[in-house]
Amino acid sequence: MPPIIMSSLDQARLELLLESNIYRNLPGVDLLSREIERAKVLEPREVPPDLVTMNSTIRFIDDSTDSELELTLVYPKDAGSEKTISVLAPVGSALLGLSVNQSISWEVPGTKKAQLRVLEVTRQPEALGQFHL
Numbered sequence: 605m606p607p608i609i610m611s612s613l614d615q616a617r618l619e620l621l622l623e624s625n626i627y628r629n630l631p632g633v634d635l636l637s638r639e640i641e642r643a644k645v646l647e648p649r650e651v652p653p654d655l656v657t658m659n660s661t662i663r664f665i666d667d668s669t670d671s672e673l674e675l676t677l678v679y680p681k682d683a684g685s686e687k688t689i690s691v692l693a694p695v696g697s698a699l700l701g702l703s704v705n706q707s708i709s710w711e712v713p714g715t716k717k718a719q720l721r722v723l724e725v726t727r728q729p730e731a732l733g734q735f736h737l
Contacts, residue, residue: 606708608701610643611651611730614658617679618691627680632692636700643701653731654704658691661727662699667707667719674726695720 618640621627656662656677663674675689677699683690690696698710698720707721729735 605642606702606706608639608643609651609655609703610640610645610701611648611657612645613648613735614700615640615643615645617658621679627692630680630692632690632694632697635694636692636697639697639700648730648735651728651730652703653728654725655728655730656699656702656722656725657728657730658700659729659734660725661687662722663724663726664699664720664722667721668717672723676727694718 618636622633622637622640627633651657658677658679661674661676663672665672675687677691677696678688680690680692682688683693689699691700694710695718698708698718699722702708702720702722704722704724707719710718710720
């Protein structure tokens with residue numbers, strides 16, 4: 605597992621999400637909880653611009669299938685619209701905290717494993733000074 609970094613705002617918001625009755629028993633919660641526990645936490649202004657944070661738009665590739673995607677990592681309430689991925693989805697929790705050129709092997713339902721590699725963070729709220737999202 606590659607090391608991951610998370611902003612203190614994302615950590616606080618995700619921990620609240622995991623404690624809520626709505627999401628507590630959903631699939632994917634345990635994986636996300638483990639990712640939060642192992643993350644190095646930085647203040648939002650210290651987050652590097654090539655880091656995948658919540659509400660970031662990421663271009664990544666699944667090296668096991670050579671399929672490239674560009675998606676925005678969102679909270680579950682914002683998921684469902686085109687080009688978004690929930691942080692509770694296996695791919696979403698896998699991408700959170702990775703930096704450009706980092707990759708992670710991740711279990712994906714219905715398939716064996718995905719080998720996800722971040723190609724580019726095309727939009728990151730912290731880099732834009734947007735800390736209220």
